[in-house]
Amino acid sequence: MSDISLIGMMSIFTAGLSIGLGAIGPAIGEGLALANAMRALAQQPDKANTITRTLFVGMALIESTAIYCFVVSMILIFANPFWNYVLDRSGG
Amino acid sequence: MEISPDNIILWQSGIVKLNATILYTWLVMIILVGGSWLVTRQLSVQPKLSRRQHLLEIIVDAIADQIRDASRQEPSQFLPFIGTLFIFVATCNLLTLFPIYESPAGSLSTTTALALCVFVAVPLYGIKNRGVGGYLKHFLQPSPFMLPFQLISEISRTLSLAVRLFGNIMSGSMLVAILLSIVPLLFPMVMRAFGLLIGVIQAYVFAILAMVYIASGMRAQKSS
Numbered sequence: 001m002s003d004i005s006l007i008g009m010m011s012i013f014t015a016g017l018s019i020g021l022g023a024i025g026p027a028i029g030e031g032l033a034l035a036n037a038m039r040a041l042a043q044q045p046d047k048a049n050t051i052t053r054t055l056f057v058g059m060a061l062i063e064s065t066a067i068y069c070f071v072v073s074m075i076l077i078f079a080n081p082f083w084n085y086v087l088d089r090s091g092g
Numbered sequence: 093m094e095i096s097p098d099n100i101i102l103w104q105s106g107i108v109k110l111n112a113t114i115l116y117t118w119l120v121m122i123i124l125v126g127g128s129w130l131v132t133r134q135l136s137v138q139p140k141l142s143r144r145q146h147l148l149e150i151i152v153d154a155i156a157d158q159i160r161d162a163s164r165q166e167p168s169q170f171l172p173f174i175g176t177l178f179i180f181v182a183t184c185n186l187l188t189l190f191p192i193y194e195s196p197a198g199s200l201s202t203t204t205a206l207a208l209c210v211f212v213a214v215p216l217y218g219i220k221n222r223g224v225g226g227y228l229k230h231f232l233q234p235s236p237f238m239l240p241f242q243l244i245s246e247i248s249r250t251l252s253l254a255v256r257l258f259g260n261i262m263s264g265s266m267l268v269a270i271l272l273s274i275v276p277l278l279f280p281m282v283m284r285a286f287g288l289l290i291g292v293i294q295a296y297v298f299a300i301l302a303m304v305y306i307a308s309g310m311r312a313q314k315s316s
Binding site for chain 1: 158252256258259263266293294296297301
């Protein structure tokens with residue numbers, strides 16, 4: 001197998017792997033956060049504003065781990081430095 | 093497909109490039125500065141206010157309330173900075189309603205610049221409220237051995253602030269672009285509407301996190 005196809009194959013494989021694995025943890029975390037926020041809302045409906053705000057901020061913080069994985073996989077597919085290097089070498 | 097609007101170069105002369113990020117940032121700046129200038133021409137305290145003044149007062153009031161809730165302090169000294177961050181990011185993201193517009197917040201350079209503003213603002217507010225010594229002392233809490241970790245946390249949260257906003261907005265526009273090539277009818281519209289919601293939430297989260305970081309920089313020395 002040539003280097004260029006190996007790099008392409010591994011990039012796409014790793015991109016899928018990173019977004020797949022990176023979605024599992026945040027999904028569980030967001031589920032737990034939402035379940036607990038629902039429980040808190042049921043117990044204290046008066047505090048709905050505070051709970052919802054904290055939930056949003058917390059969710060965004062949890063979600064950012066998934067977003068990091070997404071950025072990594074996007075870089076692997078669309079802006080892969082190794083891929084660009086190989087393309088430059090083979091073109092020049 | 094472009095990963096960020098930085099790569100869309102509209103005009104180039106030598107090494108001076110005008111990319112989509114800069115152009116649309118200018119557009120947002122013109123809208124914000126022009127809009128604020130228009131609204132603040134005839135401010136009045138009479139019971140009958142103009143509609144534009146009502147709109148701006150609602151926005152400013154809402155931001156001040158949120159700052160008061162998040163920091164438990166009087167919002168007046170944070171309002172210019174945090175309010176600007178929120179309104180700028182929110183406008184950037186809301187304008188994606190228009191077809192050829194690309195949100196500048198979907199470029200890592202814009203979000204890094206915003207995060208650097210927060211990075212500089214945290215020690216500035218800390219020093220202003222507690223003095224240089226008081227602020228620097230909190231790096232040595234709870235023990236001097238924690239100094240490297242405190243510094244790493246300062247830098248890493250700036251980085252995470254930048255990458256979070258960039259990733260969220262970029263993923264939104266990327267999803268719409270991919271969907272447009274798969275199901276061009278109706279579905280991208282739903283995702284676009286969803287993207288507007290995400291955009292406002294991210295602007296809110298960015299501003300609130302900046303506020304929390306600044307407040308933590310000020311509160312840390314209060315206990316010491």
